[in-house]
Amino acid sequence: MSGFVGGLIWGLAAGTLIAIAALFGVWWERKVAGRIQMRIGPQTTGPAGILQTIADTLKLILKEDITPDQADVRVFRLAPLVVFVPVAMSFSVIPFAAGFAPLDTSVGMLFFLAVPALSVIGILLGGWSSRNTYATIGAIRAAAQMISYELPRALAVLSLVVLAGSIRPLDVMAAWSPWWIIATAPGFIVYFIASIAEVNRGPFDIPEAESELVAGYFADYSGIRWSIFMMAEYGGMVAASLFGAAVFLGGWNWLPGIGGILVFVALTLALVTAMVWVKWTYPRLRADQLMSFAWKIMTPAAIVQLVVVAVIAPWL
Amino acid sequence: MIAEFSASSIAFWLLSAVSIGSAAVVVFTRDVMRLAISLGVFFLTVAGWYLYFTHAFLAVAQVFLYAGGVLVLVLFAIMFLRRSKAGEPILESRHSTDSVVIAVGLGFLVVMSLRDRVPIALPQQAFPTTTELADILLGPMLPHLAAVSLLLLVACVSVLVVFGGERE
Amino acid sequence: MNFVLVASILFGLGLYGVLSRRDVIAVLASVELMLGAATVMLVGLAGLPSLSSQGGADPGTIEATGLLLLVMAAAAAAVGLALLVAIARSTGRTRTDELTDVRDRP
């Protein structure tokens, strides 16, 4: 019991850490996006513009906290937290290093899948309480999308569970072998795409498409509350990358000691970069394309992956 | 009864307070959003109860299914039903004494029927591993699992059927 | 006091909500309360040594049973919500005192 409370504290601590990670993520995205668009990106604030995000954050904190006149005030204020806290909590089960996860629970893999799902509620609450048609539609779209992509994502992760014979992330890491990369390659791709959809990033960002819905469910948010939404998005991106890099790609298993940690960070960074790359390269999907992609391609693929893994598991 | 002051008892009192509180809000609130949020809190406390009974897997499943699934559906339903009603989201109740009597009576019956059976303290239980769980679900309880799976499938199909009328 | 009382209170609250709420959504939410309370009661009681000579049911079995219960209840809730939305869409009524179609028309 106390372990669980401790894990919660650890998770929240990790949450504060991911604020920093998010700061880095935003900067990194700007730089990568700039490169993709054949420009330099932020460069004036600090060396290579590294302080740009901090400046932005300061600006956002200092901006007026606008609450729409019609809004359901309490729900409106609660919503960003409901989105952010689960994302922060999901960090707590990630195996950061050999034998160490902030919250070492026997159901960690499921925890990582289940807890971020709570964000949907926050998104719905936020979109609804804004009393704004765009926001509401965005919220509903986001919820539908997230629920739909949760399924292939969970199935993809389950193939790892099947291979390791445990839901404890550290057990999975211990059982990990390089062959898994080949065996679970399709599952990893499914996981990667679904993770992008989970955090509503392009090309799956139709819920918050500026050109259609202004900004979707957080159209009416501003200042610090808006930045919490953004933090949740970047946090989710980083968390998914960390988790994927760890359990799918082996993380620190490649090298012992500190070297392994470095490999883990490098893999995570690569995944984050890949996400940024995808976002700035591919056009946005329509809502119906998005759904049919989830249900007609991703889910079957994940199921096939799961079956294949179940069959070949004894030899791995 | 004097409860031991321990982490376990703190968790118990906290869970009791939060779950009863959120349930009361669900039952008495006039605000539909508050109802939804309280329902979510209630679902989470149920997950907490499972943890309290050392069933972590159940707790995660509860979070996954209810907090992440059913609650979203409830919110969807609220949005569907309230779409036309632009005004204040107000829920009405017709609080009446007979409902109170029935509810209290039934609760009392439950408590009275169990009062001799339940010890005060919970025994420390072994922490079941997921392998064990899988063994049970795919072993002795396989028929149950199959039945529930079938039920789930039927539920899915019936939901699709019910919503199928939407297409014009 | 123990969890039996808490679960009973939760169940009673849910029942009261089912009986007194006028909005079908709220009624359904109250039903969820009852379901949750019942499952908590079940899982809690199953682990008690007094229920069997072997000192409580096997934790794995409890968890498996509870899981199946959860799934079933969730499926029921999904169907219920779908029905509710369909009824509301076809009749435009969402209040229990409006939905009296089971009565024969005089």
Place this chain on the structure above:
Amino acid sequence: MMWLADNAWVAVALPALFALLVALVGRADRLVAPLLGIGSAASVLLSGIAVLLTVAEGRTPAAATIRWLPSEEGILAIGWSADGLVGSMLVVVGFVSLMVMVYSAGYMAADEGRVRYYALLSLFLAAMSLVVVSDGLLGLFIGWELMGVCSYLLIGHWTIKPAAAAAAKKAFLVTRVGDVGLLAGIVLLWSHAGALDYESLAAVIDTLSPDILTTVALLLAVGAIGKSAQFPLHIWLPDAMEGPTPVSALIHAATMVAAGVFLIARTWPIYELAPLATYVLLGIGVATALGAALVACVQTDIKRVLAFSTISQLGFMFAALGAGYWGVAMFHLVTHAAFKSLLFLAAGSVIHSSGTQDLRKMGGLRKGMQFTFEAWTFGALALAGIFPTSGFFSKDKILYIVTSENLPAGALLFLTTAITAYYVARVTVLVFFGPRNSRKKPHETGLAMSIPPLILAIPAVGLGYLAKPSIELMAAEYVGFDLPVALIATGVALLGVAIGVFLHRSGPSADIAFERRLGGVWGWIQAGYRLDSVVQKSVSRPSLGLARAAYRHIDRDLVDRAVIGVGSTANFLGERLRRLQNGDTQWYISMGFIGLIVLYSLSVSWDRIHVWLTGGG
């Protein structure tokens, strides 16, 4: 021929087949139905002749039994057997029916229900043959009932006549009373003897107690009395004259009504051991003979005269049975069948010709109906018992045996003989002599209708000389010729004829004079001693009253009220309970949970409640 004798069942099967054929193809041509009817009659006749010839050769025709219904008490079997008695009966039935069929070809030529008529006649023949050739009481009873049905249907042949319908119903119901007795006797016999065929019965009959035998004999006699129209169950026969006259000739004069006599003759071993039953038979026979003869004297309807005459003559037969000589009874049956069917057929011609059945409207028919008159005369002489016709011989034997058995009874029968001669003379004079009372010119009614009576006149006159061989053929005790009895009987009969001719020489005026002088007694006798109304008062009305009371008090007050009460109670409760169904789901749930709480509380505290209820016991 021998094959026919050994397979007596053909006498049943062929008429039945012909009945079916008539029903199926009878409409094809006008001649089909009569020809098929004649065929069925001929088959019965041929069967009978074959049997008689075989018996005369001293051989017993083959019999067979078919196991029908095996039961715990034994096997109900049905089969056929043939002997002299059976053969004689078949010959009588076949011959008379042949004549009737031929006669019907003329009589029913224009009738719309011809096909039905012939089909039923053929079916009746099959039933009668079944009664005759059956080797036991079971088959006999089946045929017996079938005859009853055919009789019922044929009496009511003219369905549009209310009187015919009523008569048919009456015949059916009254004979049913007798049939119940017969069935009871059969069941009693079965339960004690364990067999129903005559052969087995004859073997075990000595082992039965006399009381049982007497009871059985009396019950069988009830059946015979009902079928043979003996007092007091005779009341249906006069009414049965509503049917077509050939039917009256065949069924209600010659064959079916004689079945009672045949039944007793067939089961004679039982009566030999039941003297009480024979006394009853004698008493009933004498009473019926005398009473019916008296009634016949005052009837104005020619067919009713003949009907009461038939009853009276059947009384003679029963008296013979009661005296213990069944062969004599059977012989009178044979002769009676000949002359009575003759009389009926002749009467049919008369009715056909004059268009009425009322004696007072006839008269002077001798001219123009010579053949019919001659045939009638032979029949009338036979009925009156004038030497040398067959009736003289058969009646003479009956008079002799009854007189020697019981003098008063014999005296009464002598009186009856006189009365018989009187009414025969009366009818003959009224119909054929005297002034013509109807405007219709009398005429002969065609070959088909005038030949059969003439043919029947041959046996009616000549059978008397075959008394000894025929009775011996039946293996019964022969009674010789007794000169004193014959002389007295002839004298008495001639006296009766003389009185009849003298009184009625000038037409129906004598009746009127009698009626005036005798007043109420005349009407009383004419109405058959008002037995109908007695029955009406003693049986029908109480039954109806009982039924009405049952309907009023049991059906309406008890059953109906209970049923309606259940309905209205349900209605009342439903009306109250309906209010519970207000469509409010939450209300329903509340009710359900209240029920749960109550039941649970009861179950928890049941022990305490039990203690409280039983006072701590």
